[in-house]
Amino acid sequence: MQKLLFILNESPYGTEKTFNGLRHAVNLLEEHGKEVEVKVFCFSDAVLAGLSGQNPNDGPNVQQTLEVLAGLGAEVKLCTSCTKARGITQLPLVKGVSLGTLDDVSDWTLWADKVINF
Incomplete structure (x- = not known):
């Protein structure tokens, strides 16, 4: 089993880095769930991704992506x-x-x- 840690640093809506990191993690679990274990740690402005109640007018919904990720078994933490x-x-x-x-x-x-940074 491949153990992967994603470290996110960017604002969830300022750039697409956080969203891309999350969707990469989702894809790995959806396509290779029996072969990978995923953990996600958010630093800096990426902690905003973990707030409930997001409702963007356009583009990706980071909250929904996080909910899917957690539902697939990933552990997600925000830097206190x-x-x-x-x-x-x-x-x-x-x-x-x-x-x-x-x-x-x-x-x-x-x-x-492996540690993957976005």
């Missing part, structure tokens, strides 16, 4: 320090998303066979 810095720690999160720490992402890095 990054959410505190942005004043969003107390806001509701997408189902399947939780807060994490630097210790979590460090453990996941050692767990992973």
